[in-house]
Amino acid sequence: MEEPLIPVVPMSHTAHIRSHRKPRPRSSSALAMRAGVAGGVLGTLAVAGAAGTANAAEPVTQTIELPTLTADMTAQVAESAEVTQQAAADYQLRAERDAAAQKAAKQAKSDLADAKKKAAAKEKAEKARKEAAERATRSAGRTTLTTASTAATSDAVAPASGSVGTVISFLKAQVGDAYVMGASGPDAWDCSSLVQAAFKQVGVDLPRVSQDQSVAGTPVSLSNVQVGDILYWGGAGSAYHVGVYIGGGQYLDAANPSKGVVIQDLSGYPASGAVRVL
16 A cells, blocks of 8 residues: 655745744733723723714604603793792782781871870860869859959948848857867857857757758859858858858858868858858
């Protein structure tokens, strides 16, 4: 059996000679740099690929979902604006109401203060008017008594005759006697017991107390008072003091414990009324 032929490949004439170039040693930093560059390139390619994929898908998402989101957001914005506007209107209305209430309260307080001032001024004016009226009344009473006393001057100068003269004479005889509440003479009297005893001298029987004596005779005005008339202080029927008019604007009475029986001027203590029993 024949052996197969082995083809002979001619070799280079330098094949048997070892290469004169020395292999370059590769440092670790160079290897790391090459690995980093290779990684960066691969990372860039990966990002670019992902971005390309995303950019390729994005138009579809925008085309399908953006109109819906925009409509919803527009409705929400419009609703929020309406709510905000309504809240602002409510706040403004409330503020206007509060301001109106404060203004009304302030005006009411001012009106009340003015009303109180006017009421106080009116009360003061009314009080002044009453006081003026009282002064005028007292002044008129003094004037009336002065006029009456002037008209009766002739009676006062000369002792009265008849029953009135007897009454006046008795009264003057008691001037200087003591005043004692409840006493009935002959050396001590109170106002009504002295008047009762004086008129008893001429047969006139008068009640014991001043209240009854003030209504015992015929009422006369103070402008027409005459000698011998009984004067009283207080109301008719409720008088608290009595005396007898003796003319010349004077009267005689048992005044009080400090004065006793005295003659006094009517101008200093005007009477309230008078009655005539003679």
